[in-house]
Amino acid sequence: MSPAKRSWRFVEPSALPGFGPALGLTMAYLSFFLLVPLAALVLRPWEHGADHVFAVVSAERTLDALRLSFGAAFFAACVNAVFGTIVAWVLVRYDFPGKRILDAFVDLPFALPTAVAGIALVTIYAPNGPIGSIIEPMGLKVAYTPLGVMVALVFVGFPFVVRAIQPVLEEVQIDVEEAAATLGANRFRTISQVIFPAVLPSLLMGFSLALARAVGEYGSVTFIAGNQQNVSEIAPLLIIIHLEEFDYAGAAAIGLAMLLISIVMLFGLNLIQAKVAGRGER
Amino acid sequence: MTDQLTRRGIIAGLGLGAAGLATGAFGQAAKAGPAVTLLNVSYDPTRELYVQYNPLFAANWAGSHGGQRVTVQQSHGGSGSQARAVIDGLPADVVTLALAYDVDSIAARGLINRDWQKRLPNNSAPYTSTMIFLVRKGNPWKLKTWSDLVKPGIKVVTPNPKTSGGARWNYVAAWAFALRQPGGNATTAEAFVKALYKNVPVLDTGARASTTTFAQRRIGDVLITWENEAHLAIKEFGAANFDIVYPPFSVLAEPSVAVVDKVVDRKKTRAAAEAYLQYLYSEAGQGVAARNFYRPRNPTVAARYRAQFPALEMISIDHPALGGWARVQATHFASGGVYDRITAK
Amino acid sequence: MSGLAKSPARRDPPFLVAGLIAVAVAYLALVVFLPLVIVFVEALRKGVGDYLAGIGDAEALSAIKLTLLVAAIAVPLNTIFGLAAAWCVTKFDFKGKNLLVTLIDLPFSISPVISGLIYVLLYGANGWFGPWLQEHNIQIIFSVTGIVLATTLVTLPFVARELIPLMQAQGSDEEAAATTLGANGLRTFFLITLPNVKWALMYGVLLSTARAMGEFGAVSVVSGKIRGLTATMPLQVEILYNEYNFVAAFAVASLLALFALVTLAVKTLLEARFSDELAAQRWR
Numbered sequence: 001m002s003p004a005k006r007s008w009r010f011v012e013p014s015a016l017p018g019f020g021p022a023l024g025l026t027m028a029y030l031s032f033f034l035l036v037p038l039a040a041l042v043l044r045p046w047e048h049g050a051d052h053v054f055a056v057v058s059a060e061r062t063l064d065a066l067r068l069s070f071g072a073a074f075f076a077a078c079v080n081a082v083f084g085t086i087v088a089w090v091l092v093r094y095d096f097p098g099k100r101i102l103d104a105f106v107d108l109p110f111a112l113p114t115a116v117a118g119i120a121l122v123t124i125y126a127p128n129g130p131i132g133s134i135i136e137p138m139g140l141k142v143a144y145t146p147l148g149v150m151v152a153l154v155f156v157g158f159p160f161v162v163r164a165i166q167p168v169l170e171e172v173q174i175d176v177e178e179a180a181a182t183l184g185a186n187r188f189r190t191i192s193q194v195i196f197p198a199v200l201p202s203l204l205m206g207f208s209l210a211l212a213r214a215v216g217e218y219g220s221v222t223f224i225a226g227n228q229q230n231v232s233e234i235a236p237l238l239i240i241i242h243l244e245e246f247d248y249a250g251a252a253a254i255g256l257a258m259l260l261i262s263i264v265m266l267f268g269l270n271l272i273q274a275k276v277a278g279r280g281e282r
Numbered sequence: 283m284t285d286q287l288t289r290r291g292i293i294a295g296l297g298l299g300a301a302g303l304a305t306g307a308f309g310q311a312a313k314a315g316p317a318v319t320l321l322n323v324s325y326d327p328t329r330e331l332y333v334q335y336n337p338l339f340a341a342n343w344a345g346s347h348g349g350q351r352v353t354v355q356q357s358h359g360g361s362g363s364q365a366r367a368v369i370d371g372l373p374a375d376v377v378t379l380a381l382a383y384d385v386d387s388i389a390a391r392g393l394i395n396r397d398w399q400k401r402l403p404n405n406s407a408p409y410t411s412t413m414i415f416l417v418r419k420g421n422p423w424k425l426k427t428w429s430d431l432v433k434p435g436i437k438v439v440t441p442n443p444k445t446s447g448g449a450r451w452n453y454v455a456a457w458a459f460a461l462r463q464p465g466g467n468a469t470t471a472e473a474f475v476k477a478l479y480k481n482v483p484v485l486d487t488g489a490r491a492s493t494t495t496f497a498q499r500r501i502g503d504v505l506i507t508w509e510n511e512a513h514l515a516i517k518e519f520g521a522a523n524f525d526i527v528y529p530p531f532s533v534l535a536e537p538s539v540a541v542v543d544k545v546v547d548r549k550k551t552r553a554a555a556e557a558y559l560q561y562l563y564s565e566a567g568q569g570v571a572a573r574n575f576y577r578p579r580n581p582t583v584a585a586r587y588r589a590q591f592p593a594l595e596m597i598s599i600d601h602p603a604l605g606g607w608a609r610v611q612a613t614h615f616a617s618g619g620v621y622d623r624i625t626a627k
Numbered sequence: 628m629s630g631l632a633k634s635p636a637r638r639d640p641p642f643l644v645a646g647l648i649a650v651a652v653a654y655l656a657l658v659v660f661l662p663l664v665i666v667f668v669e670a671l672r673k674g675v676g677d678y679l680a681g682i683g684d685a686e687a688l689s690a691i692k693l694t695l696l697v698a699a700i701a702v703p704l705n706t707i708f709g710l711a712a713a714w715c716v717t718k719f720d721f722k723g724k725n726l727l728v729t730l731i732d733l734p735f736s737i738s739p740v741i742s743g744l745i746y747v748l749l750y751g752a753n754g755w756f757g758p759w760l761q762e763h764n765i766q767i768i769f770s771v772t773g774i775v776l777a778t779t780l781v782t783l784p785f786v787a788r789e790l791i792p793l794m795q796a797q798g799s800d801e802e803a804a805a806t807t808l809g810a811n812g813l814r815t816f817f818l819i820t821l822p823n824v825k826w827a828l829m830y831g832v833l834l835s836t837a838r839a840m841g842e843f844g845a846v847s848v849v850s851g852k853i854r855g856l857t858a859t860m861p862l863q864v865e866i867l868y869n870e871y872n873f874v875a876a877f878a879v880a881s882l883l884a885l886f887a888l889v890t891l892a893v894k895t896l897l898e899a900r901f902s903d904e905l906a907a908q909r910w911r
Binding site: 223 | 647661735740749816841844847
């Protein structure tokens with residue numbers, strides 16, 4: 001393919017019809033539901049001047065909320081990366097009774113509404129709940145603390161890592177593994193040098209998805225966080241508070257900040273993922 | 283009615299891109315059929331009050347209007363955020379909010395006539411209340427009055443004054459208390475409320491969320507809240523866990539009610555909406571209020587329920603030291619006001 | 628697969644196998660099972676009578692109706708969109724295709740609260756179109772319409788996400804053949820493409836429905852929480868919870884949890900029976 005010789009074409013010729021209507025519908029739909037509303041998010045913060053945007057975003061309370069949302073989401077994704085890998089490994093490699101049920105339940109956090117998860121988690125970890133009543137006397141407070149935020153985010157992000165690496169684990173070439181074993185590599189070396197590199201790109205992808213989902217999570221967190229200013233107040237809640245205080249520009253400013261940080265973060269993770277995948281193929 | 287609105291929702295939902303087609307759909311919704319639906323947008327702790335009051339009013343209205351049915355829908359939240367929702371287009375026929383300023387801010391946008399406070403008796407506040415303390419059983423910290431709340435280590439639960447009406451009454455009570463102390467002035471009062479809010483670990487958006495935080499999540503040593511909300515908490519969570527403390531001095535909280543003129547004129551529901559608010563002043567309405575621990579205006583009803591409302595000194599928001607809601611709002615709660623100053627880190 | 632597990636290279640020491648299984652089961656039990664169980668335990672705490680009373684309450688019933696209605700509008704819209712988007716992304720090569728795919732995925736990375744917020748910024752009384760809408764007496768925010776809009780945005784990617792990888796893998800040879808033989812576009816689509824992707828489509832519809840019924844953050848921003856009118860089931864759960872009516876809150880929550888379980892069951896069934904057609908990666 002030599003782009004210099006070819007004239008510029010928007011769409012490659014195809015035997016199939018319907019490109020125009022399908023793309024038209026897609027773009028109209030995206031514009032109505034996503035692009036025009038997003039334009040409001042991008043433009044509205046500035047209506048009281050850039051100073052206001054800066055003041056809102058750089059306020060200690062906003063910074064604390066953003067730190068909590070992104071920090072807790074990051075740690076939750078890390079927890080899920082570790083345990084999600086173990087769960088996926090167990091589900092792919094071992095046979096045991098009840099495995100199918102276990103496998104099916106991995107997706108529950110995806111299907112269970114977040115508000116339901118929220119009231120369930122707070123009931124479990126409240127000082128008088130089944131787990132809270134055990135760990136609280138030990139000095140470990142979960143409900144109404146940043147730790148509670150993390151627990152909720154672990155719940156919502158759980159399926160992503162498992163589902164991302166399951167298919168890859170299934171496909172790791174058995175002969176590669178056998179070869180490694182025949183060549184005298186012990187089990188640990190096989191796993192760390194053969195299997196892990198193959199799984200890593202998917203693991204990173206699952207990690208990014210869990211992270212993206214957790215950063216914006218509101219429903220489950222709002223019940224368990226305690227919503228304490230500067231301590232357990234997440235960024236989405238702060239957006240709602242600004243809205244309720246009638247500060248549209250401030251709400252939009254925090255929303256915009258979240259969106260930008262998310263995009264940069266996911267872009268970075270994608271780069272790493274691409275790099276890792278490229279190295280794996282060599 | 284619900285079905286009609288729902289159907290309108292479908293129509294508008296399908297209209298999506300061509301929203302213009304749905305023009306006028308809303309205005310026509312209320313006309314059809316003899317039944318009337320009112321939306322009462324209220325603040326947090328009135329949930330139980332209006333659950334009991336609405337059927338009472340509906341029966342009364344049906345009796346005097348040939349059996350016409352009135353359904354009253356409710357929406358509750360922090361008083362400030364509810365006012366915001368009405369300004370943002372929540373189609374409330376009546377608002378029953380925590381304080382006059384929130385109704386004023388709706389009036390300032392032209393949805394309610396500016397003379398609303400004069401349209402009903404007692405400044406359009408059919409019942410009053412006051413802000414008191416709810417403490418853990420046995421009052422372990424011996425909290426008696428406002429000055430006890432600023433002691434180091436005491437955790438005070440109160441909602442966010444920017445979104446909650448009760449929170450603003452709490453703040454005003456503390457401020458007025460500080461002004462009354464020997465040598466009290468604006469500077470000492472500011473220092474006092476600053477010390478008070480330093481002791482606040484959680485600022486919820488509404489009074490109800492604060493009650494949940496204190497009673498259920500067991501955060502804090504004292505909850506500053508509405509008299510009625512404190513009694514409700516005792517009822518819901520058991521007297522074995524909490525005690526009510528009446529400080530010797532507090533604020534006379536006057537929750538205000540008003541018909542939202544723009545909405546009732548559009549929906550043609552003015553008659554029912556006005557009757558709904560007027561009936562709050564009737565003996566039956568006042569009785570419901572009193573049973574829910576709102577202090578009734580009607581002297582007969584007040585006398586009947588005297589035992590459940592301990593006497594304490596209550597300062598009015600219109601007292602010269604405070605100067606009315608407009609001034610308090612501008613000085614304390616507006617962006618960059620005293621409240622922003624004391625909570626800035 | 629059990630054959631694979633017997634391969635010597637993959638045979639781990641029994642204590643390790645048992646240990647890892649124990650860790651996985653314990654983690655799932657703690658993170659996933661316990662919350663689910665608690666919902667039903669709390670809902671039935673005061674007996675079946677109170678449970679049924681909680682569900683049968685007029686406000687709860689109207690919340691159920693509203694939730695079903697919203698899903699019944701949002702999901703078909705997103706299904707049509709998903710088919711159209713997948714058709715142009717997988718059957719054609721055009722400039723900016725990657726950007727389009729990214730845009731389709733974008734709602735997934737947007738906080739639900741922001742998804743609600745942006746409609747308030749547009750259609751709220753102080754939004755861009757607010758004054759015009761008010762002049763014409765059109766209510767979007769704080770009405771069913773607003774809830775539908777926010778829900779549609781949140782669930783926008785799901786059907787498209789299921790279809791795109793599968794249709795990409797299937798290529799367009801069959802459709803091309805049909806067209807060459809004289810079938811028109813719509814015929815080709817309904818007779819070839821749709822049957823080829825029907826299970827993935829069903830799967831996407833199922834996921835969208837689950838999410839649409841359970842959406843909380845976006846809906847809570849645009850709803851106004853009028854009881855019996857604009858309170859969806861998840862919002863009703865919150866309202867009841869804030870009224871200390873825990874049994875009723877968990878009763879309504881248990882209905883949502885039941886629906887989630889049905890979703891999982893149908894999904895497992897679909898996967899077991901049509902695994903090859905669904906094999907395309909789900910969580911890209």
